[in-house]
Amino acid sequence: MRDQASETNGKSAVIRASRLSVAPMMDWTDRHCRYFHRLMSRESLLYTEMVTAPALVRGGARHLLTYSPEEHPIAVQLGGSDPRELAQATRICCEEGYDEVNLNVGCPSDRVQSGSFGAVLMENADLVADCMAAMAAVSNVEVTVKCRIGVDDQDPEAVLPDFLEKVSAAGVSRFTIHARKAWLKGLSPKENRDIPPLDYELVYRMKAEFPQLHLSLNGGVSTLAEAREHLARGMDGVMVGRAAYHNPAEVMLGADQEIFGTGHRLTAHEAVAEMEPYIAAHLQSGGRLNQITRHMLGLFVGRPGARLWRRTLSEKSSKEGAGLEVLREALAQVG
Missing domain, CATH: 1.20.120.1460 (Four Helix Bundle (Hemerythrin (Met), subunit A))
Structure with missing residues (x-):
């Protein structure tokens, strides 16, 4: 376990890095992808693909957590909905040396829904709070949440602030908000990335309503210029997804200079x-x-x-x- 000074320094470094992060993306952000992204940006925060708590705790799939030391700062994203199991998985991730442990409350896939985790957890903020409290109790790094603004027929204007209030009361101070609803019935995971309209203004209002929280915005961001616009609107961070993968030169090569004001820009x-x-x-x-x-x-x-x-x-x-x-x-x- 890290001593208190190193924990504080580590938390500060991750918070700084989260000014620009690369989203966890299944089948894409594996260790090779992350190494490639790290070469292009020394500063940005990188996330693993989602790893389920049952796979780590019951399946012994610790190999899924393998990464290169050069990838720091790096966050691991967990999937699950059982507080005790998530606590066990969090402890394993901390032993592996991750800089942050994140809970997936945004994935709309059928497989995730059948396991009662991912975006479906937007319907149960109390359970998410219990999960996060259990994770925080055993973690020596910050535990965070990546969520949607709501699911299905929920009213995001009512659901999102209630979600943030309840989950932050459990000790969570950092959230990444995908600024779209997830439709669990009727849309595929791919369609859920494009069809539900983006509501950036709602996320901006959440930052104004919860100034004590560190909020990053996710969804539809395809250039560093767009990321800078969201930061200028008061967001603490921006998470980029598919654009960082499909056009890394546009997003990653200039990130250190344009977002962090540091570093040499590779060609x-x-x-x-x-x-x-x-x-x-x-x-x-x-x-x-x-x-x-x-x-x-x-x-x-x-x-x-x-x-x-x-x-x-x-x-x-x-x-x-x-x-x-x-x-x-x-x-x-x-x-």
């Missing part, structure tokens, strides 16, 4: 070059090239040669024995 070519030692070590340990390069396909979006970069990596990196020569061949296609 996209430099980012590829800096990935080579990591990729070589992965291949040496028996990994496959495409396990990493699939996260790099969008690096040159909008630039001459981007299509050939994607095609070369897509077609050749999954072949048996594919190595750094494929990456270099793909890079040679880009002007």
Whole structure:
């Protein structure tokens, strides 16, 4: 366990990093993706894919928590709804050295709903408060929540402030709010990312109503300019999702300078070059090239040669024995 001074310093570092964070995204933000993002931004807060508490506690799936030390500051997102089990999972995450433990109260997938967690928990703020109190009691890092503004026929104007009030009373001071409802009946998870309208103004009002809380806004943010606008409106942080994955050069390469006012801005070519030692070590340990390069396909979006970069990596990196020569061949296609 960390001593009090290191806990305080660690919390301050994570709060600073959360000024811009990359959302937890299933099948996308694995350890290879996070390493790539960390090369491009030394400052931003990175999140894992959601890991369910039952998988850690009952399934012994501790391997799902593996990460590289270079990924700090890094937050782990948990899924679950049983306070005791979430406490056990939180303790495991703290032992692994994560900088923050986050509870998923926003995912609308059928699998998550059947487990009575994710966005469906917006309907039970008291249970979320119990979960967070149990997690905080065993954690040496901050426990946080990522939520929606409401689900189905709920009135977000009434539900969201009630949710924030009850859950913050359990000791939570940081929330990331996806500024859309989740429709648990009638929309797929993909449709839930686009069809429900964004309500940024409601999230701004929550910041005004709860000035003591650290609130980050999520949903529909695709550029650093948009992130700066939300920060200028008083938000404490902005979480970027798909844009950071599909167009990392637009979001990640300029993040340190434009959001944090620090650091050297890598070029996209430099980012590829800096990935080579990591990729070589992965291949040496028996990994496959495409396990990493699939996260790099969008690096040159909008630039001459981007299509050939994607095609070369897509077609050749999954072949048996594919190595750094494929990456270099793909890079040679880009002007």
